Amino acid sequence: MQETIALDSQRELVFIDHHLFTEFLQLQGEEKADYRHFLKNTLPQFLKDKKKERPSFFLYLPDFSAKHLIGMSKQDEELERIVSLYVSHQFIKQFGTEDFFPDGKSPSEALTLKEEQVFYKTLLDDVRSQDMTKDILLITGPAHARLNADGMVDAGIARIGCHVSEDGYIEYKIVEPVQGDEVVIQGKTFKLGKKMTAGGEAAIFELGDANSDFIAKIYCTSLDEQSLKPNCVKFRDLMKKRSEKLEDFFANPNYQIKDPQLIFPLLPIYDKQGVMIGVIMKKVKDGHQPAKQLHDIIMNDSWPFEGFQRLDLLNIAHQIVKKVKKVHDHGIIIGDINLRNFLVTGNSSETLKVYLIDLDGCQIEGHPSYYETPNYRDPLWDFASNKPRTAENEVFTLLVLLFEIIHLGVHPYSYTGGSGRNIINDCQENMQRRDFPYVKGKPMKSAQGMFAPPEARFIFSHMPKPMCNLFRAAFGQDENGASDYRPSIDEVIEKVEGYVNYVKKFSDNNELRFTNFGIPKKHRVEFECSHQDCKGKTHYRHIKDIISRLEDGKVEKYLFCGKHLQNYHNIKKMEKKASSEEERNEFRKLWQSQHEERDIVSTVDRFFAENADHDLKAGWETTKAGLSYRGDGFSFGSANRNGASAVRPSGYSQNVSSASAARSSGYSQNVPPSSATRSSSRSQAAASSEDKEKSSILNFLNSLFK
Structure with missing residues (x-):
């Protein structure tokens, strides 16, 4: 039990109030005997020692407290004897308080917390006007301290001291550690x-x-x-x-x-x-080099070493899962699992190590852990009920962390369209609805009209099916609603190890980021993106996707990687707003200045030459035969409108888009016949409006193609 009262008598003024004495009357039995000992022995002995060091040392008793103390002492003989002890030994010095209240009068009734705050704030300002180093220690009753200590510390009091039966003398204070403490x-x-x-x-x-x-x-x-x-x-x-x-x-x-x-x-x-x-x-350190926080590695692309690849990322994920299992095997629940609670060391794939930190907040038997990061919390854990979290709850949290690691910082329940990658409130709401946007077939559209981020969708498509299905089962819904599947930690380890072996077997999945969806090699059509930023880089699309998009005879001149697909969506929107051929030509010039045409038909032909037994080859020959041409080449964005067969000029570069590019990357150069007529018949006011719109559109495009 702590009985020592620490004090710097040169720097601190010690105030007491009537609560220090009068709360004695509210106690019974052993608690009262213990408090009596503190008032009659412990505190007086401390004061005697201080008097020897400094005869001018006093406990300051404010006038408003003195009035209450005198009144209460007259009602109890034992309390009166205790107070007389302090008075006779000159431990107490009464302190005038009128000047420290706005109306110049000390309150006659018991002070409210607000009035007490006003007094101590004003007092402290006055004291520090003469000496800025001065602080105040208030010794009061335990009930008053517990109820009002926060408010009085907020008023500027450095420490609130009191005596509690089970702990002895304790203090409430701000803990703001600094170097040298x-x-x-x-x-x-x-x-x-x-x-x-x-x-x-x-x-x-x-x-x-x-x-x-x-x-x-x-x-x-x-x-x-x-x-x-x-x-x-x-x-x-x-x-x-x-x-x-x-x-x-x-x-x-x-x-x-x-x-x-x-x-x-x-x-x-x-x-x-x-x-x-x-x-x-x-x-945690690597020699003399500090460790890297996993949050910085994932969210800021701060890779531990040059040449860091997906296998290294999966190595980190694998080590984390194994560490969590080891902790669980010893009956410990970690509690607050998030990217900031892991540190990484090592300067190569062979030396990479992951450390799990902040385990002082873990959950052990009899001591639940409520520390957590909200957008990692299992929706099945009844956080508000103060129930301990289970190992199953923690596996869900672990899966959220693994998803973020694998998808380079994207939360499993986040959507595009927000101001950031991990908007906590949005993620929590989506989590409660099990609104997981990576369902089979195509990305699910959220209730807010937003989709999972493209980069994350590309990564998800490159994972092996068992890993994808694990995330779907834990995060998503089945036909009956939320599935709420919680795998064992051993199953999670099995799936992560399967992912590692998958990448080792198919090394083209070893990229950290992907610019398109994962497609088996037997269906890949490789090409060079039309955008100048991608010059020299090889990308691919699914052959079935290309052919299905060409069956209506549409032909385009460009092919795009996943990174530049969004440009096409924006161009199509702008094209619809074009009001004249002149404006369309300006769009076209701007577009062509940033892109190069591709010989798409030859690209597809080359694919089938290398895959002669592919089951779509016959369909491609039929599709190619139906493509329409103009005298100056393929019709751009439409078939021959008159149905006449076009003659293909000798040596012409046959430009056909891939399916995904046709869907997402080209725009029509044909101007509807009625456009010029509509344009010429508009009023001058409408033309002025169009000029503004045209300027806005071109400004948008210029920013798009910087």
Whole structure:
């Protein structure tokens, strides 16, 4: 039990109030006896020692508290004797308070928290006008402290002290650690080194110099969500729970996992009052090089080394799943799994290592973990009921993390059209509806009219089917609604290992990013993208897709990779708004300045020459025979309108688009016959409107093709 009252008498003014004494009357039995001992022995002895050091030392009692204390003392003889003890030894000095209230009068009734805040704020301003280093320590009753400590600390009081039967003397204060602060570890005093990083929950400091193998994780006082009040009371409660959990953690040999890549707490760290404020943990480093946070690797393309590929990414995913299984096998639930809680070291595929950090917040028997990142939370976990999460809940969270790793930062429930890749609120809402946009066949459109991001769809299509089906079963819906399938951790490991072997077998799936959907080699038509940015790079489309798009006789001159497909959608929108042939020509010139035509028919012919037994070859010959031509080449975007057979000029480059490109990459050069007529008959006002629209369209295109 803590009985020491720490005080810097040169810097701190110590105030007391009537609650310190009068709460004695509210206690019974052992609690009352314990509090009596504090008031009659512990606190007076502390004051006697301070008087010896500094005779002018006093406890300041504000006038408004003195009035209440005198009135209450007259009603209880024992309380009167206790108060007389402090008066006779000159421990107390009454402090005038009239000047510190707006109306110049001390309140006659008991103060509200707001009135108390006004008093201490005004008092502190006055004191610091003479000495900026001064602070105030208020010693009060435990009930008053627990109820109002946050508000009084918010008013500027440095510390609120009180005596609690089960813990002795305790304090509520803001914990904002800085370099050089003194902490206590196993009874010895140490100074915090350089701050390495900080988050909402804690700050990380060097423990010793930069070459040390250990760090200090110091928890910080949070702010109340409804106000600016520091949550000092909540902080103490959390620290007490953490301290009790650590004791149970160290006492159970089953929790002592010997794995250097699992960063569990090693020792508790205390402040000078004996309150646990942090833990010692092993520092993660690669020689003298700091580790990379997985969040930076995935979200910022900060790859651990040059030549980093998908197999390396899957190596990270595989190590993570194996570590989670090891922790689960020892009866521990990790709790807050997210990209920021993993560190990566290594400068090659062979030396790549993944570390699981922040395991001080894990869940063990008797100590549930409620720390979590909302858009990783299993919708089946009843978070609001304060029930412990299960291993099945955590596997869902793990699958969200794996999806983000594999898809380079895209959340499984995120959609295009938002302002970012992972909008937390949107992801949570979609998660509750099981609105998973990677259903079989084609991407599912969300209720908001948005689709899964193209880059993620391309990656998803390159995964082996067992991995795709695992994500669909856990995240999506069946015909009866949510399937809510939760695989075992062993099944997840099996699927990840299958993915690794798949990429090793089919090395063209080893890219980090893909510019189109995954297609088996036997169906791939390879080509060079028409966009100048892709010059020299080879892309591919599905042969069936190409032929099906050419069966109506439409012919186009361009082929595009997945990256540039969106350009076509925008062009088609602009083309529909074109009001004249002149405007169409401007579109065409701008388009042609950024793109090169392709000999598409020859490209497809070459495919069938290399795949003579392909079952679509006969269909292609029929389709090709029906393509229409003009005297200057293929008709661009339409068949011969008069139905007459066109003559193919000798040596002409036969331009046919791939199916996906035809769907997504070309636009019609034919102007509808009625366009000029409509244009010439419009009024001058309408023409002016068209000029503005034309300018807007061209500005858009210029920005598109920068």
